[in-house]
Amino acid sequence: MALTAVVRIPTRALLRPWARLRDSALGWMEPVGGVEVSTQRFGSQRVLVEPASAAGVAVMTFKNPPVNSLSLELLTELVINLEKLENDKTFRGVVLTSDCPGIFSAGLDLTEICGRNPAHYAEYWKAVQEMWLRLYLSNLMLVAAINGACPAGGCLMSLTCDYRVMADNPKYAIGLNETLLGIVAPFWFKDTLVNTIGHRASERALQLGLLFPPTEALQVGMVDRLVPEDQVQSTALSVLAQWMAIPDHARQLTKNMMRKPTADGLLKKRDEDIQNFVSFISRDSIQKSLQMYLAKLRQKKG
Numbered sequence: 001m002a003l004t005a006v007v008r009i010p011t012r013a014l015l016r017p018w019a020r021l022r023d024s025a026l027g028w029m030e031p032v033g034g035v036e037v038s039t040q041r042f043g044s045q046r047v048l049v050e051p052a053s054a055a056g057v058a059v060m061t062f063k064n065p066p067v068n069s070l071s072l073e074l075l076t077e078l079v080i081n082l083e084k085l086e087n088d089k090t091f092r093g094v095v096l097t098s099d100c101p102g103i104f105s106a107g108l109d110l111t112e113i114c115g116r117n118p119a120h121y122a123e124y125w126k127a128v129q130e131m132w133l134r135l136y137l138s139n140l141m142l143v144a145a146i147n148g149a150c151p152a153g154g155c156l157m158s159l160t161c162d163y164r165v166m167a168d169n170p171k172y173a174i175g176l177n178e179t180l181l182g183i184v185a186p187f188w189f190k191d192t193l194v195n196t197i198g199h200r201a202s203e204r205a206l207q208l209g210l211l212f213p214p215t216e217a218l219q220v221g222m223v224d225r226l227v228p229e230d231q232v233q234s235t236a237l238s239v240l241a242q243w244m245a246i247p248d249h250a251r252q253l254t255k256n257m258m259r260k261p262t263a264d265g266l267l268k269k270r271d272e273d274i275q276n277f278v279s280f281i282s283r284d285s286i287q288k289s290l291q292m293y294l295a296k297l298r299q300k301k302g
């Protein structure tokens, strides 16, 4: 029997989820002679933002141990910090990377979508949508420095970037593995992948829930470059330096032209997408699948 959940979404916190955390964010820019100049590292508890030595570039590091799962808090802080960087016109490019050894991000936080109530699922899904829309449509040049495992939502986050550099370590893998959890990647996850690796490769990857080791990820076009692990961030920075040579205005308009139609697909039906997610994830069968998957992850150690 299909389960239909009633969800009340539009609270103030949902419409502007970052409002709750804004006050707790750390220091930012100091005005110098009328121009905002970055002086120090800033960010928040789970998202560190450091100006790089090259002018106009920042490094955004996720630090939500043990696996950088995309909890509601991490998603919210990510959006706040991205918004700050976008509002500060001194920044043109950002490297996204991880502070968790061997893991870029484990994807959506399974504890946010398992064993909670419909209102929580709705709030969480809105935050996932917001993260995707903000990153995907960002005017900034974004380069993912993938220094570890990058499944599911972690892969989605990297796919929103303009360029992906991955550590050439066969222990790591990247892909949208949702079907392995018994869940379905939503259409905008699918669209993001199709825009990156094409329709046929996406069809196969999504159905089989493929997690590609670095060499295969490069072959299929899911990442753009492989480098030794200790060079991931420096390579991402040098890629950004090349992109910085392009006039921003023309590049931004081009990026928007390429991406807006895909983003509009979600923008036109955000509420419907939330309702769909909530009713899907609330099903007993889906909850059982997720519980089994989480239990397997936890057993791995024992």
Ligand SMILES: CC/C=C\CC(=O)SCCNC(=O)CCNC(=O)[C@H](O)C(C)(C)COP(=O)(O)OP(=O)(O)OC[C@H]1O[C@@H](n2cnc3c(N)ncnc32)[C@H](O)[C@@H]1OP(=O)(O)O
Pocket: 066, 067, 069, 103, 105, 106, 107, 108, 109, 110, 111, 149, 151, 152, 153, 154, 177, 178, 181, 183, 184, 185, 186, 294, 297, 298, 299, 300, 301
């Ligand atoms: C509709 C769209 C929906 C979903 C899209 C998604 O993003 S769903 C999430 C899919 N994610 C995954 O399938 C990744 C699962 N995790 C892993 O494969 C491994 O944890 C990983 C990232 C390769 C790291 O392996 P490692 O051996 O280093 O760590 P370990 O597995 O022991 O995990 C440490 C603790 O973290 C917990 N954990 C792992 N992933 C998640 C997660 N996504 N959400 C919440 N918690 C996660 C894991 O259970 C361990 O917990 P502990 O209590 O310490 O046993």
